[in-house]
Amino acid sequence: MGNDMEISDKLMGLDAAVKRFIKDGSQIALGGFTVVRNPMAVAYEIIRQGIKDLHIVCHSHGQALDVLIGAGCVKRLEIAYGGNGRYAPTCIRFKKAIQQGDIEFEDYSNYQMSLRFLAGALNIPFIPTKSGLGSDLLTHEGFSEEIRKQRKVARKKLSVMQNPFSEEEDNVVLLPALNPDVALIHAQYVGEDGTVRIKGLTFADIEQAKSADVVIVTCEEIVPRSFIRLDPDQNSLPPFFVDAIVKVPYGAHPTGCYGFYDYDPKHLNMYRTVANDDEKFRKYLDEWVYDIKTPEEYLNKVGAEMLMKIKANPVLGYAVGLDRR
Amino acid sequence: MNLNYSDNEMMAISAGRFIKNGDIVFAGTGVSMLAATAAKRIYAPKAVIFFETGGIDPSLDEIPMAVSDLRVMSGTCLNSGLIEAFSIVGHRKLHTIAFLGAAQIDKYGNLNTTSIGDYHRPRTRFSGSGGACDVASFASGVITFMQHEKRRFVEKLDYLTSVGWYKGGDSRRKLGLVRGGALAVVTNLGVMRFDDVTREMYLDEYYPGVSIEKIIENTGFEIDVSRARQASPPTEDELMILRNEVDPQRLICKA
Numbered sequence: 329m330g331n332d333m334e335i336s337d338k339l340m341g342l343d344a345a346v347k348r349f350i351k352d353g354s355q356i357a358l359g360g361f362t363v364v365r366n367p368m369a370v371a372y373e374i375i376r377q378g379i380k381d382l383h384i385v386c387h388s389h390g391q392a393l394d395v396l397i398g399a400g401c402v403k404r405l406e407i408a409y410g411g412n413g414r415y416a417p418t419c420i421r422f423k424k425a426i427q428q429g430d431i432e433f434e435d436y437s438n439y440q441m442s443l444r445f446l447a448g449a450l451n452i453p454f455i456p457t458k459s460g461l462g463s464d465l466l467t468h469e470g471f472s473e474e475i476r477k478q479r480k481v482a483r484k485k486l487s488v489m490q491n492p493f494s495e496e497e498d499n500v501v502l503l504p505a506l507n508p509d510v511a512l513i514h515a516q517y518v519g520e521d522g523t524v525r526i527k528g529l530t531f532a533d534i535e536q537a538k539s540a541d542v543v544i545v546t547c548e549e550i551v552p553r554s555f556i557r558l559d560p561d562q563n564s565l566p567p568f569f570v571d572a573i574v575k576v577p578y579g580a581h582p583t584g585c586y587g588f589y590d591y592d593p594k595h596l597n598m599y600r601t602v603a604n605d606d607e608k609f610r611k612y613l614d615e616w617v618y619d620i621k622t623p624e625e626y627l628n629k630v631g632a633e634m635l636m637k638i639k640a641n642p643v644l645g646y647a648v649g650l651d652r653r
Numbered sequence: 654m655n656l657n658y659s660d661n662e663m664m665a666i667s668a669g670r671f672i673k674n675g676d677i678v679f680a681g682t683g684v685s686m687l688a689a690t691a692a693k694r695i696y697a698p699k700a701v702i703f704f705e706t707g708g709i710d711p712s713l714d715e716i717p718m719a720v721s722d723l724r725v726m727s728g729t730c731l732n733s734g735l736i737e738a739f740s741i742v743g744h745r746k747l748h749t750i751a752f753l754g755a756a757q758i759d760k761y762g763n764l765n766t767t768s769i770g771d772y773h774r775p776r777t778r779f780s781g782s783g784g785a786c787d788v789a790s791f792a793s794g795v796i797t798f799m800q801h802e803k804r805r806f807v808e809k810l811d812y813l814t815s816v817g818w819y820k821g822g823d824s825r826r827k828l829g830l831v832r833g834g835a836l837a838v839v840t841n842l843g844v845m846r847f848d849d850v851t852r853e854m855y856l857d858e859y860y861p862g863v864s865i866e867k868i869i870e871n872t873g874f875e876i877d878v879s880r881a882r883q884a885s886p887p888t889e890d891e892l893m894i895l896r897n898e899v900d901p902q903r904l905i906c907k908a
Contacts, residue, residue: 355880361721388783409783413719418780424777439739439787459790462816462828468772499829528726529707530734584723
């Protein structure tokens with residue numbers, strides 16, 4: 329690896345990637361799912377740069393979403409689920425923000441949000457589904473008419489129509505497409521050619537990336553072209569979808585990354601406690617985000633002992649016998 | 654072996670008993686994960702467990718703590734994504750049973766996992782639908798885990814996140830949902846099912862040591878108890894497999 333890498337114009341630091349592509353008010357799609365492959369390193373950098381009024385679009389999200397909300401970076405949210413598995417069945421700063429009326433929110437389901445990204449990726453304006461018929465997802469609008477007029481916000485939450493191909497009564501739900509400004513993806517590998525490989529479950533990351541105007545990929549490793557092209561069936565995104573590539577080992581911590589490290593139960597338990605207390609949460613942000621100058625400093629804080637404990641078995645993909653209480 | 658059992662153990666076993674070989678079981682977190690794994694290890698080795706995140710038939714040597722847990726991606730036949738996962742839940746050739754949990758349930762098995770109080774400014778906000786609304790729309794049947802309390806078994810939901818039998822009778826079909834509906838509700842007190850015609854909830858089984866009166870007292874709507882019978886307690890075999898194979902770290906069994 330060296331000077332002849334094809335991605336030299338896309339390779340950059342966290343600092344540069346966030347400065348260049350994320351602005352106040354940007355619409356951001358978060359990759360990963362609850363406690364796995366959250367784009368934490370980018371989320372922390374967004375907080376450090378003081379970016380405000382983000383419009384987050386996601387399906388089931390956890391740690392990155394909660395930290396961004398808690399740090400006051402989020403104004404608007406379209407979401408299916410805010411939770412951290414057993415560590416916080418409902419994300420705590422998310423819960424507080426909604427209960428206190430601090431953020432604008434709109435509820436969808438996981439499948440609905442995934443389909444909205446797919447529609448965006450396919451460049452079609454809407455997509456039908458049967459999911460949600462009879463539910464309050466169809467009857468309760470979170471966004472006001474004022475919000476509905478704004479940039480990148482659909483004019484309606486959704487619409488129910490009669491199946492035009494059937495003579496019998498048959499309802500379908502139409503969902504508006506999403507084309508976020510930026511998709512944030514944390515992947516295990518990016519090839520020297522820019523090809524992205526996500527190991528384990530991809531969730532809706534691929535649809536999210538293809539629906540977005542800009543894609544920032546953080547990764548555990550940059551690998552040789554010969555490696556990524558040896559088994560292309562394993563790859564997730566071709567190079568031309570990716571705008572910025574940042575190598576950040578442990579860039580999803582404290583969430584997990586299949587084959588590399590497990591979620592960090594100690595950190596997630598500690599987070600649940602501090603997130604419940606505004607003062608403690610402010611200190612947490614200082615300690616884990618604002619005062620951190622380099623990725624190495626962050627890893628020193630996590631500590632060698634925990635990094636060894638969460639280290640994944642490369643065959644099984646997770647840390648066997650990890651104390652997850 | 655200690656034959657005293659926890660609520661979570663009884664609930665996991667009660668729900669697991671519903672699963673048959675060939676079923677495709679959609680599992681969520683917590684007790685639902687325990688029940689799905691117990692079902693496969695004890696009653697239906699040919700059932701397939703899968704997760705909305707896209708992990709199909711994982712080995713589950715350790716119990717996952719979230720549906721995105723790395724353990725749902727390990728030893729699978731296939732790792733896919735959310736869209737593929739929901740295409741399985743609703744697939745016309747598959748018999749899919751989904752395990753869900755909820756904050757509130759009504760007599761038709763409709764569920765609330767969104768909020769309590771005013772939707773825009775709720776008294777309590779929960780996680781939201783996640784995949785619950787989707788599987789409630791698509792699965793062949795839904796089994797819901799609940800803590801049996803009056804404030805959770807309510808006449809009217811604060812928010813209807815996931816549709817069960819909707820307003821009873823054939824109202825679910827009329828919505829345009831082609832199959833499925835609420836199959837059972839498994840609580841810390843007993844097992845409820847739904848009448849074939851009215852689709853109203855009735856008490857099917859009460860656990861040993863639980864009185865029918867206690868269930869009536871803890872249900873916020875009138876519930877038919879005329880068909881109730883006592884559930885059989887977990888057998889030594891069931892408990893042994895649950896504790897030693899399904900959840901050896903006792904992450905969920907204990908609670």
